[in-house]
Amino acid sequence: MLEPALIAGMTRQVMREWSVDSQRVYLGGISAGAAMAALVVVAYPDVYAAVALHSGIPYRAAANVMEGVSAMTTGAPDTPRLARAAYEAMGARARPIPAIIVQGAADPVVKPINALHTRDLWLTMNGFARRATPETVSSPATPTRRAETQAGGLDVVTECYGTATGECEVEMLTVAGLGHAWSGGSKLGTFTDDRGPDATAEMFRFLLAHRMSAAPAPNAGRP
Numbered sequence: 001m002l003e004p005a006l007i008a009g010m011t012r013q014v015m016r017e018w019s020v021d022s023q024r025v026y027l028g029g030i031s032a033g034a035a036m037a038a039l040v041v042v043a044y045p046d047v048y049a050a051v052a053l054h055s056g057i058p059y060r061a062a063a064n065v066m067e068g069v070s071a072m073t074t075g076a077p078d079t080p081r082l083a084r085a086a087y088e089a090m091g092a093r094a095r096p097i098p099a100i101i102v103q104g105a106a107d108p109v110v111k112p113i114n115a116l117h118t119r120d121l122w123l124t125m126n127g128f129a130r131r132a133t134p135e136t137v138s139s140p141a142t143p144t145r146r147a148e149t150q151a152g153g154l155d156v157v158t159e160c161y162g163t164a165t166g167e168c169e170v171e172m173l174t175v176a177g178l179g180h181a182w183s184g185g186s187k188l189g190t191f192t193d194d195r196g197p198d199a200t201a202e203m204f205r206f207l208l209a210h211r212m213s214a215a216p217a218p219n220a221g222r223p
Contacts, residue, residue: 104178
């Protein structure tokens with residue numbers, strides 16, 4: 001697709017023109033931006049070390065406007081198929097991609113089921129990438145760590161899904177009372193809520209804990 005190629009191209013241009021640690025390049029987005037971020041990192045797993053997804057639908061849950069509207073309400077129940085498609089889309093560059101997922105429990109636009117399906121898809125995709133079988137990911141997924149806290153006046157459930165070495169590879173923050181808005185955002189912005197955990201800080205915390213582990217195998221078919 002054209003858009004992921006453009007975003008990856010802009011990323012590489014910034015990396016060339018500035019002093020950028022190529023092992024610490026990340027991508028994130030909210031809503032449609034989260035859906036695009038998922039597409040981009042799967043298409044270019046050799047560029048982005050990890051991804052942050054706020055209030056988005058699962059990878060390739062929709063291919064047109066009508067499917068998008070449906071996915072925003074019902075998510076993507078067929079996550080194993082989409083996980084397989086994501087793994088295959090990575091081709092020779094396939095690798096587990098760490099992800100942090102932030103979701104408002106009161107989101108009336110992108111329903112919370114999307115965060116659950118995104119979590120399941122990502123765990124299964126990462127299982128494929130390390131040459132595991134889908135059965136190695138329990139359904140529903142079982143977190144290795146779970147915490148209930150408060151931040152910015154709202155209750156937050158944080159779940160960590162780790163690897164065999166204990167690394168938190170997929171993390172999900174569910175914020176009670178948060179609608180379709182950036183958690184902990186500035187009042188001056190649009191689609192922001194100054195309550196709740198600071199999503200920006202939480203994303204930086206998670207992303208910076210992950211580096212590109214190893215150089216993926218080259219794939220001449222990708223620009």
